[in-house]
Each structure stands twice: as structure tokens, then as C-alpha cells.
Amino acid sequence: MVTAGTSIETERRRMTGSPCPAPGRLRESSVNSDVAATKFRVRRLAAWFGSQKVLHGLDLEISNRRVTAIIGPSGCGKSTFIRCLNRMHELVPSARVGGEVRLDQEDIYGPDVDPVLLRRRVGMVFQKPNPFPSMSIRDNVLAGLRLTHQLDRASADETNERALRSAALWDEVKDRLDEPGGGLSGGQQQRLCIARALAVEPDVLLMDEPCSALDPIATARIEDLIHSLRERYTIVIVTHNMQQAARVSDRTAFLLTGELVEYAPTDRIFTAPADKRTEDYITGKFG
């Protein structure tokens, strides 16, 4: 294990030129032998709203059990991009998608793919916390599972606790599981939404600016949570906050007006960007 870790560390240094990656990341990387495997393979991905083209042929690979951050100015297509990964984009009337997205080799836009089943494998957390107001905390967590399973009391309780623990919310809500989810604070609501997404045991968690409606303390808790989840899930996070991308992600993609400008290990994006536009953006010259 130690040797594996060392070799990855060396590789990372060679690739990024950064002095030393965070120790936490290294340890977690070394636990998973298949970390480098590709989860999503995106080819020539284009997306439209009506006649307006918002993504212009993206090519990138998203690694398994890594955190990939998508950054870029407002309107650059970040959200649209991740909504193409679980086929939420097409829910908007007049929206279209072109190109190819493969999840574990399988084309998710293939004719036999049911988007409903795909979304059970690729969970999503939204910008604004959206717990179901008519449901209790417990029912919110179990909402996804109940779509497909008849849960008996014991396994429902077990799943509920496991998901809430994974989302670092259990200790705060364990005494009021029957209260409405809408009664929680914003940060708690967002963690409830994460718990709800985790309860169906997806492979991938898409996060669309999950902290933009939260205060700094709640944001820090979500970031800690992302750190702990990356051992088990592939996470793709859209963020406006570049410090956040730098803190939580392994690789970062910079999008500008629907095109992929640069996609590299996070350390390199923020220390030695290859493209002038990336540098301008991260140094705050625009955006």
C-alpha cells in the first residue's frame, strides 16, 4: 500500500510539478487500486436549448472515485455539462444533446438506456437545497429507495441511518427524524439532499454549485463531506468558487462559452495553467 501511494505521489509530482499533494488525498488514493479507471468518457458533447448551442463539442474523461471540479464564468455551460451526465438536460422542453457520453463503457444516450435507471446510478445535488416539503426527514432520505423497493421498518431505519451518517447529518437530526425536512437550516437541508442522493447508492454524485446558497461554515462542512465521500463515489462538482475547486478536487476543467479550455490536475490548473484564458480567469481578470 505504501509503495502504491508513493508511486502515485511521484507521478502526481511529475505531472503537476507541485511540491507535495495534501496527505489526506494520498492516503485515500492508495486505498483504491482502481482509482485511475475512467468513469465517464465524453466525446464531442454538444448541447442546445432550442436553437441556441450552449456546449460546443467537449472531450474529456472523468476518473473513477476522484473529485472533478468544473469551473468557469456564469453561462459557460457548467451546469448544462453535468446535467448531460445524468440526462437531466433533456427534461427541459426543446433541449437537445449531441455527441457521446459513456459511463463505464456504456453509451448513456444509447437507444436501450432508460434515463430513469441511469439517474439511479448517477445522483445529483442541486444549487438550492430542495428537500421535499411534504415529507419528514426520514421520508426525504428514503424517497429514492421507496420508488423501487418495499422497505420493511428495520431495513428502512438502517438505510436511513447509514445515509444520514454518510452525509454527516445523523447526530444533528437523529432525535427529530419525523419532523419536516424543510425545518432544517440551509446547510442541513443541503446535507439532507446529499443523504437522499446517497441512499439509493449511486456510483456517481453530481453536485451543481452545492454551496452557493450556504454560509462559510455550512460550506466547510459540505467540503469535508466531499472529502470523505471521494473514497466511495465519483464526484463531479460545479463551482463558482475557485478556492473551493482547489480545496476539494483532484482534477479541474475550465469551461468558457461552452468550450473546454483546459482540463488538468487541479494543482496544475491553479499553479501553472497552460492556457492564457485559464490564467486570466483564476487570477480574477474576468468572470
Add this chain to the structure above:
Amino acid sequence: MKQIGRRRGVVIERLFVALCLGAVIVPLGLVLVLLGNVLSDAAQRLDWAFLTSFPSRKAALAGVYPAFVGTLYLGFITAGLALPLGVGAAIYLEEYERRGRLANLIELNIANLAGVPSVIYGLLGLGLFVRVAGMGRSLLSGAATLALLVLPIVIMASREALRTVPLSLREGSYALGATRWQTIRQVVLPMALPGILTGSILAVSRAVGETAPLIIVGALTYVTLLPDGLGSPFTALPIQIFNWVSRPQAEFLLNAAAGIVVLLGTMLALNTTAILLRNRYQKRTY
């Protein structure tokens, strides 16, 4: 640039407020006068016996029992017919067929239907239910006609309620791998329910007060039996009131007033139920 004097602005504002106040007081006063008039007449006739007696040729012995029961039956059957149809139509239009050509056509029709006079619905009910469908001058014919009459209102109220459910909640549900129906069932309907209920009960309470369509469909005015099934002849409070008002004898006017009070009470009870239901469901919804 000439500045408008501050004093003048104040005067205009006071005038406007007075005008608005007048617009509230005048109709309210008229309703109160009307109500007072009816109540003072009704007080001479309204008692328990009035509620439990059958009609009679003697005004003092006549009661509204069959009409009251008929109105309750009509209300429930109308609700039973109009709610599933109306809510179903609203769900289809809002959730499934948002901007198709068919949806536009249906929408236009519903908007027009809401403006059709109720007499026309009575004629439709007479032709369709009483004659063609062979349901006769029955409770069911009357209720079906009233259901048609309030259907546009139920549909519009339900659509309004469905529209208030935010997109973010639907997306949250889809992202969990819910199908469209599961999303509607688990997330959208529970949130829209208070609005749907309120709109629907108000619609039914309107149906309960309708007279013209029932006269045309053939509600009886002198019923000495309670309706014993969907196919039985019936009468209703507005019909009974109409009948009493058109009698030459002055005593029957007192009966009419008492009948009006019963009808008003029934509608008030329905509206109160609507408000209570809404409050109860809203408490669950944060």
C-alpha cells in the same frame, strides 16, 4: 419643470382612499341589508321541523327535508364526478402535454367553457344525460350536469395549484430516478393538494347554488320521498326556494327566506371545510 404641490398630492390620495373605502362599504352594506331582510323573514319559519318536514300545500307545515338531502347528494355526486376528471385533466395539461397543439386546443376550450351560461349546461344535460344517455330526470343526470358546469373551474384551480410546485422539487425527484408519474404522485400532488382541494370545494359550493340547469334537467318541485338511489327523481334547495317564491301566497315567501338561510348555511359550511382542509395540509408543508 413644474413641481406638483405636496398639498395637492395629499388631497388626491385622500380622495382615492375614500373612493376605495366606498367600493368596499357599498356592496358590503347591500349584502348586510339583504341578509338582514332574509333573516328576519326566515326567523318566523326556521326551526327543526322546517329542516325535517316534507313540502306541503300549507306553508306553515312545509319543510325543506327532501330538498336539503337532495342538495347534499348533488354536492357529493358532483364532487365525485368533477374532481377525478378535473384533477386528471389538470395533471395531463400541466405535467404531460405542456405546449402541444392539443393542449392549446383544450386550454382554449376550457377557458371558453368557463364563460358559458349555466342554462346552456342545463340544455346540454337535458339532451345528453336525460335523453341520449337515457338517465332520465334523475339525481345522476342533475349531478352530471353540474359536474360539467364546474369542471372548467376545477381544472383551472388545479392547474394553478400544480403550477405553484417549484421546478427544483420536480428535478430533485427526477434526479433520484423517479419516473414522471412517481414524481407527480410523491412530490407534486402532495404539495398541490391544499390548492386543489380549496378550488374544488369552492367550485362544488357554486354548483350547489345553481338553479337554472337543474330546472332544465328536470328537478321536481314537489317531492314527498327522499332520493333512494342515483336514478331516483330529486329536488334541491334552490329549486325549492324558486318554487316557493313563485307561489302567490305571501306565507310561502317566509318559507323561501328560511330556505335561503339553509342554502347559505350549507354553502358556508362547505367553504369553511375548504379553509380548514387547506390549513391542515399547509401545516404539514413548510
